[in-house]
């Protein structure tokens with residue numbers, strides 16, 4: 069694979085040359101950060117010369133490879149930055165407008181019912197139900213169906229299954245995720261989605277950190293005394309690590325650029341069982357000068373690892389340690405034996421180890437330990453880089469190559485397939501001396517291959533996960549945006565349709581309220597007027613005719629007083645009855661009034677009007693009207709004689725007049741004779757005796773008879789007069805008319821108030837619905853615009869990331 073890659077790189081060299089050359093003008097070093105707008109560039113030496121020899125061609129290819137890696141890294145970093153921004157925007161939107169989440173549609177599903185439900189009342193007016201934004205899921209089975217158009221199948225099971233990164237992890241009881249999405253409130257789904265987006269942002273940032281991190285670790289392991297330390301030193305072009313003919317490396321030695329240690333060359337020895345190494349915390353290590361390295365590395369029982377900081381003597385385009393595209397830390401491991409093999413295997417498995425370089429001695433070939441290690445490592449890291457060292461000591465080099473390649477084929481077929489790049493025969497000890505040009509060339513080829521290999525591994529271990537994740541995430545965003553766009557579009561149509569119904573209905577209701585209120589007022593006024601009028605007329609008429617048809621039988625002079633008493637009571641009772649009749653009339657009229665108000669309520673408010681039970685018999689029940697209590701009619705002697713009328717009718721003479729004047733109080737016939745006698749005394753006895761006595765006697769007798777016989781007529785008349793007078797004094801007719809009218813008005817006010825508040829509620833509700841619909845429409849317009857943009861953005865980003873060829877060039881830059 070690496071050789072294919074190298075070949076591809078080589079063939080694209082010429083095409084890339086022009087681009088590289090232009091990049092060179094803009095930067096002086098490899099790599100750089102991936103902040104938007106920054107261009108990656110490489111230093112390639114004498115570009116104008118072009119790739120002449122095989123060596124310069126390889127070098128050229130290596131540079132192109134690095135540049136391609138860097139461009140992909142930058143492009144991915146930009147995409148990550150943009151996607152993070154997009155996700156943050158989506159999160160913000162989701163908090164204001166809970167997004168629809170695609171769920172698996174069930175076959176028996178009813179179409180989505182989301183917004184408006186209207187109920188037509190008896191008048192054909194619409195009583196809109198409160199408008200609400202629908203469930204977050206793109207389908208909703210729980211809501212009642214209203215005559216809505218068939219909902220387009222926005223989300224198919226396929227889409228829901230395709231959901232990848234933003235798939236909500238819903239596990240609750242026996243409910244399937246899709247069922248659970250249905251059972252959740254839209255806000256709950258929105259907050260789940262919000263959490264998912266946050267997780268994605270976090271993951272993207274960690275991916276960005278990973279691809280931005282230029283440090284790479286190469287573990288150099290192999291058999292005892294194979295020349296690992298010498299190989300390391302050769303890579304550094306500097307004798308840093310101790311070399312010896314006998315096994316000398318007892319602990320892991322990590323070689324890093326001194327710039328990472330404030331440019332100080334020294335080594336940090338990490339104690340056994342000590343805390344984790346932290347360069348900035350001196351308590352986690354012991355610092356020594358480089359001269360002491362051999363002493364510590366060869367034999368020690370205090371430390372398990374050393375970090376060696378060295379100054380790189382090579383230029384930036386040659387250096388392995390501080391290249392910029394990948395800064396490689398070399399880790400020289402102790403030689404493999406039965407004791408160290410496990411430790412080294414564990415070390416090699418660490419995530420930060422990008423590449424394992426296995427050094428084998430050309431003289432000894434692969435030992436058992438080596439085979440075991442390579443076998444395992446090849447399985448885990450897929451490829452390992454094999455350095456066959458001490459090749460200078462081999463006489464029959466071709467045979468040695470053949471034998472070793474056979475072993476490699478057996479141990480790691482993948483490595484063998486790419487042997488041209490991954491298996492190198494070198495003599496490390498000759499590199500620092502720098503005398504043998506052939507050996508140096510061989511080693512430089514190894515170095516370029518190693519760098520390419522590290523880049524390949526990094527593209528696979530760092531860039532590829534970022535690309536895959538971005539592709540999945542952007543794909544999910546595309547789906548979500550598309551689903552939401554379609555859902556909102558359908559929703560806007562429904563909202564418009566609903567608004568066109570409820571807005572006129574609302575206007576109508578507002579007008580109807582005024583009309584109905586006037587009508588109710590008129591009903592009340594008419595009823596009250598009618599009741600008052602009726603009362604006045606009825607009671608007045610009864611009072612004025614109270615003496616016309618006496619109902620009490622007169623049983624003679626001896627029971628005249630009882631007759632008067634009974635007549636009085638009968639009269640009062642008749643009047644009382646006229647009032648009761650008026651009340652009864654008022655009840656009837658009030659019942660009619662209540663009914664017509666209720667009818668108005670039912671007509672305009674329908675079910676919303678709550679009709680209360682009206683009990684007419686409760687009217688006038690509290691203060692029962694008692695006329696006897698209101699007026700005091702005392703019967704006296706005058707009540708029996710109606711002199712005015714008797715005079716007129718009988719033309720009674722002086723004696724009678726005198727008698728009536730002179731006798732202030734005549735009680736019964738006995739007293740009347742006394743009066744006559746007294747009158748006689750006044751006129752004079754002599755004259756009386758002569759002239760008047762017979763006349764008086766006659767007149768008195770006639771008058772007495774007349775008066776006595778007139779008692780049955782006089783009593784009703786006198787009592788009626790008295791009663792009328794008293795009733796007039798207390799304004800009886802008006803008071804009663806007023807009382808009955810007031811009670812009628814009071815009772816009618818209840819249904820009127822119910823109707824008024826019913827109207828108020830209904831109008832408020834309708835007004836609220838209209839406002840909410842308008843608001844939701846506005847929000848929907850904003851949302852549809854947002855999701856349209858999101859869809860475009862996600863598509864564009866996905867397209868850009870999709871064109872990134874991590875095996876070769878970045879096409880997007």
Ligand SMILES: Nc1nc2c(ncn2[C@@H]2O[C@H](COP(=O)(O)OP(=O)(O)OP(=O)(O)O)[C@@H](O)[C@H]2O)c(=O)[nH]1
Nearest residue numbers: 293294295296297298312315316317403458495496
């Ligand atoms: N002829 C020859 N000798 C070499 C070569 N590389 C290393 N040596 C010698 O081999 C011996 C062992 O080298 P080291 O680098 O210490 O070997 P090592 O694998 O690090 O040893 P341990 O870590 O102790 O297992 C030294 O004497 C080196 O000089 C080489 O390419 N050719």
